[in-house]
Amino acid sequence: MGTALRNLVEKNKSKDREGRLTHGLIKKLTNYYGWAIKSNPNNVPAMEKAIMATFYHITSTDDEPRHEHCPTGGIVLEVVFPLLCHNDQDDELWKTDPHEYIRLKYDVFEDFLSPVTAAQSLVHMVCKKRKGVLQRAMAFVVALLTSPACSPRQKDGALHLVGTVATLLLKRRMYKDQMEAMLVAHVYPEFGSSEGFLRARACWVLHYFCEMPFRTEANLLRAVELLTHCLLHDSELPVRVEAAIALQACLTCQEKAQATVKPKIKEITMELLKIIRETENDDLTNVMQKIVCMYADDIAPIAAEMTQHLVATFTQVVETGGDGDEKAMVAMGVLNTLDTLVTVLEEQRELVAMLEPTLLQLLVGQVLGQSLLEFYEEALSLLYSLSCRGPLSADMWKAFEALYLAFQKDAFDFFTDMMPALHNFVTVDTPGFVSNENHLLAMYNMCKAVLEGDSGEDPKFHALKLLEVIILQCKGQIDQLPRSAGTKSLGLSDTGCGSTHYH
Structure with missing residues (x-):
């Protein structure tokens, strides 16, 4: 197969861009062939049909409407549609282990091996590139959705197909004005379905149409109300997850809807x-x-409770370990959320001061104290956000000491990430910085280690800038700064460094 594909590339080199079979297309073909084979291990004719449909539709273009052996769009729909429908395996996992169902559905690594993802990509590509296929696909969908004999699983597949081509539908004049009515007629009713997977699919479809301009504001507000109700009251966890993602997308894209959920935002x-x-x-x-970010003022009263909850979640994720990269991404997301929370509440100094002990316990006691290197960047960003307002508390200066110890132990390579926070420790609370000569000594030792070590040019420039800031900010208060610091700075400046600014 590989040889045949390479020969096709050579054969098509003379064609224009649209008609050429590129290496990128070969990669797609390889992926699609993989799921075509895996999805039909005991059905060779079905496997052959899937492979041929994939090959001829990807390698043909509208410039060659009569491409040799090219099947119609209907065959592609016939082959791909079952993959878009809720199946027995989905149903069993949904009922027996909804947490694993959610993990598989949202795992970016699983997407590379998922026949459903491949089917979505193929449908979108064929509907976009081949004349008439989108029309046939929509006729197929309408026939299913309006048929009394349409089963819940078929309805799920039909709505799945609609969401997959949502961006195409919203760009085509003949469809974009009909989509609002389609949602009202065929998607909104599914929020009341007895089948959890259909309620989840209804949420998913609204997510993919979140940018659609609603002509009737009542229809937009109804969509937000339905999503909010699912998030707060649905008995099925996968439905609540899908509702949360769709609700945020709608609120981001539809400003008129933001006021609707304010009374329930807490x-x-x-x-x-x-x-x-x-x-x-x-x-x-x-x-x-x-x-x-969207409701900063509204969530301020529950900021302390949110912080406790997020810190507990971080601890849980780190302690359970297990799925490596996946767990790490969740923990990073939690740290980023805490950072965002502190940033949006920056002007409310008393509130941030109340959150500070809990957050420093997380940063010092867990991330730095346990050498969780994979979270250092996010933790240092959070430390910067906490140190933006002075005077700094005694706990913050203890965090500085912990940062210095971490640098000596295993954070040498994170010096550049430390810089915004280190800059704050010098400039935000200069009296606090110079009140303890160990603060100055720690800064000097870190800069000296970077300047003399094999850290690379960029960290050396940052170290030089930090020394410059200390000298200018603490003029007349740091006579104990070793003379070698000035000598080292002068030597490095001869290499021609540029200015670095911290915000």
């Missing part, structure tokens, strides 16, 4: 925190970050 936030801890889903930490 309830929404706390429910979202519970789901994040229960599922350890990275997509939901992104949702939380955007909700925090």
Whole structure:
């Protein structure tokens, strides 16, 4: 097969861009062939049909409408549609282990091996590149959705197909004005379905149509109400996860809808925190970050409770370990959410001061204290956010000491990431910095280690800049700074460094 594909590349080199079979297309073909074979291990004719449909539709173009052996769009739909429908395996996993169901559905690493993802890509590509296929696909969908004999699983597949080509539908004049009516007629009713997977699919479809301009504001508000109700009250965990992601997307894209959920934003936030801890889903930490930014004033009264909840979630994720990269992404998302929370509440100094002990216990006691290197970047960003307002507390100066110890132990390579926080320790609370000569000595030792070590040019420039800031900021208060610091700075400046600014 590989030889045949390479020969096809050579054969098509003379064609224009649209007609050429590129190496990129070969990669796609390889992926699609893989799922075509895996999906039909005991059915060779079906396997052959899937492979041929994939090959001829990807390698043909509208410039060759009569491409040799090219099957019609209907065959592609016939082959791919079953992959878009909720199946027995999905149903069993949904009922027996909803947490694993969610993990598989949202795992970016699983997407590379997922026949469903491959089917989505193929449908989107064929509908975009081949004339008439989108029309046939929509006719196929309408026939299913309006048929009394349509089963719940077929309806799921039909709505899955619609969401897959949502971006195409919203760009085509003949469809974009009909989509709002389609949602009202065929998607909104599924929020009341007795089948959990159909309620989840309804949420998913609204997510993919979140940018659609609604002509009737009542229809937009109804969509947000349905998603909010699913998030807060649905009995099925996968439905609540899908509702949370779709709700955030709609609120981001539809400003008119943001006021609708304000009365329930505290309830929404706390429910979202519970789901994040229960599922350890990275997509939901992104949702939380955007909700925090969008409703900063509204969530301020529950900021302390949110912080406790997120810190507990981080601890749980780190302690359970297991799935390596996946767990790490969730933990990073939690740290980023905490960072966002502190940033949006920056002007409320008393509130941030109340959150500080809990956050420093996380940073010093867990991340730095346990040498969790994979989280140093996010932790240092959070430390910077906490140190933006002076005077700094005694606990913050203890965090500085912990940072210095971490540098000596295993954080040498993170010096550049430390710089914003180190800059704050010097400039935000200069009296506190110079009040203890150990602070100055620690800064000097870190800069000296970087300047004399094999750290690379960029960290050396940052170290030089930090020494410059100390000298200028603490003029007349740091006579004990070793003379070698000035000599080292002068020597490095001869190499021609540029200015570095910290914000």
